[in-house]
Amino acid sequence: xxxxxxxxxxxxxxxxxxxxxxxxxxxxxxxxxxxxxxxxxxxxxxxxxxxxxxxxxxxxxxxxxxxxxxxxxxxxxxxxxxxxxxxxxxxxxxxxxxxxxxxxxxxxxxxxxxxxxxxxxxxxxxxxxxxxxxxxxxxxxxxxxxxxxxxxxxxxxxxxxxxxxxxxxxxxxxxxxxxxxxxxxxxxxxxxxxxxxxxxxxxxxxxxxxxxxxxxxxxxxxxxxxxxxxxxxxxxxxxxxxxxxxxxxxxxxxxxxxxxxxxxxxxxxxxxxxxxxxxxxxxxxxxxxxxxxxxxxxxxxxxxxxxxxxxxxxxxxxxxxxxxxxxxxxxxx
Numbered sequence: 001x002x003x004x005x006x007x008x009x010x011x012x013x014x015x016x017x018x019x020x021x022x023x024x025x026x027x028x029x030x031x032x033x034x035x036x037x038x039x040x041x042x043x044x045x046x047x048x049x050x051x052x053x054x055x056x057x058x059x060x061x062x063x064x065x066x067x068x069x070x071x072x073x074x075x076x077x078x079x080x081x082x083x084x085x086x087x088x089x090x091x092x093x094x095x096x097x098x099x100x101x102x103x104x105x106x107x108x109x110x111x112x113x114x115x116x117x118x119x120x121x122x123x124x125x126x127x128x129x130x131x132x133x134x135x136x137x138x139x140x141x142x143x144x145x146x147x148x149x150x151x152x153x154x155x156x157x158x159x160x161x162x163x164x165x166x167x168x169x170x171x172x173x174x175x176x177x178x179x180x181x182x183x184x185x186x187x188x189x190x191x192x193x194x195x196x197x198x199x200x201x202x203x204x205x206x207x208x209x210x211x212x213x214x215x216x217x218x219x220x221x222x223x224x225x226x227x228x229x230x231x232x233x234x235x236x237x238x239x240x241x242x243x244x245x246x247x248x249x250x251x252x253x254x255x256x257x258x259x260x261x262x263x264x265x266x267x268x269x270x271x272x273x274x275x276x277x278x279x280x281x282x283x284x285x286x287x288x289x290x291x292x293x294x295x296x297x298x299x300x301x302x303x304x305x306x307x308x309x310x311x312x313x314x315x316x317x318x319x320x321x322x323x324x325x326x327x328x329x330x331x332x333x
Contacts, residue, residue: 002027004314015041016057017306022046024314025321031330048330061302063278065327070275074301075133077164080274087273089266090295092284094166095119096132099157113153116165120149123167128243132162135300137251139219141243142168148222155219169295171284174258176267177303178279179323183264184316186257187307189282191240192250196233203229209241209250253307258285263294270296277327278320279303 007024019041026033026046037043042057055062061071073079078096085091097116098107109115120127120143129152130140139156143149156163173189194205203223210220221241223229233239241250258264267281280303287293308316325331 018062021317025318028318029331053328063324065277065324066301067275071301074274074299077132077298080299084270084273084296089269089273092166092169092295092297094164096162096164098162099153100161119165126168128166128168129163131160132164169284169287171287174283176281178271180277181268185255187253188256190252193238193240196235196237198235201230201232202239255311266294270299274299276301
């Protein structure tokens with residue numbers, strides 16, 4: 001087996017991760033990998049002696065074995081919740097609200113900006129809010145107080161058309177990656193953090209952290225006037241950033257199985273309900289310290305597998321791409 005690092009070293013830093021993994025898998029399985037966009041890795045083909053399949057980065061799916069309708073449904077967090085709940089799968093629920101008046105004539109009442117404010121009040125003016133069809137943790141955050149919600153909506157509306165508003169829940173967060181009902185890996189999620197340098201305040205460290213997020217095309221962490229952010233941390237002391245735990249937003253993930261088999265069954269039931277062959281199911285377990293309480297956060301039909309590279313599990317990267325190539329007829333089963 002060739003080393004994945006050799007393939008990574010040949011590519012520029014902007015090259016899509018999955019394109020690196022696809023070329024690596026092609027070399028391992030004897031398939032032909034061909035870039036067709038001048039070396040950016042955004043569009044490429046994979047070919048066997050009998051056929052050729054094309055892949056693309058961005059909004060394109062890396063997992064063509066997933067039904068297109070199922071993938072589209074999974075990309076809408078409200079649709080996902082409704083389908084899962086109808087199948088008896090526990091979710092965090094939530095209500096959706098549109099941020100613009102355009103196309104208002106084509107939708108029913110109860111889901112406009114003014115309705116969002118009313119629902120927010122019923123939640124006690126504290127909620128976890130995120131774009132309805134967002135990804136990578138962009139603009140996913142807890143919001144407290146009506147003024148903060150109005151500012152949030154004004155900012156998010158520059159980038160998205162709708163939001164999902166949910167109650168704030170605390171628990172242990174996991175991601176379970178499935179291939180046809182088989183768990184490939186499970187990972188526990190931890191929040192992003194800043195490290196004290198003994199000089200700058202927490203606020204200064206967050207501002208620097210936000211610059212990195214913006215360079216990745218992600219929303220910044222809210223830095224308010226809370227005086228506790230003016231504290232200077234001792235050098236090396238960790239300060240966890242509350243809210244989203246996405247790897248792309250600076251969170252960390254560690255390969256670790258949930259303590260309960262019920263979590264795996266919850267993930268399987270979620271993937272089955274949506275009809276997905278490839279799914280990464282994010283969930284909370286131990287909600288409010290109850291070991292039996294668990295709910296699905298969301299289901300990803302086009303998940304990143306960067307964690308596997310970082311964890312030295314190139315064997316699992318090959319397993320996932322073998323599944324894709326086999327499903328598309330490029331490899332024998």
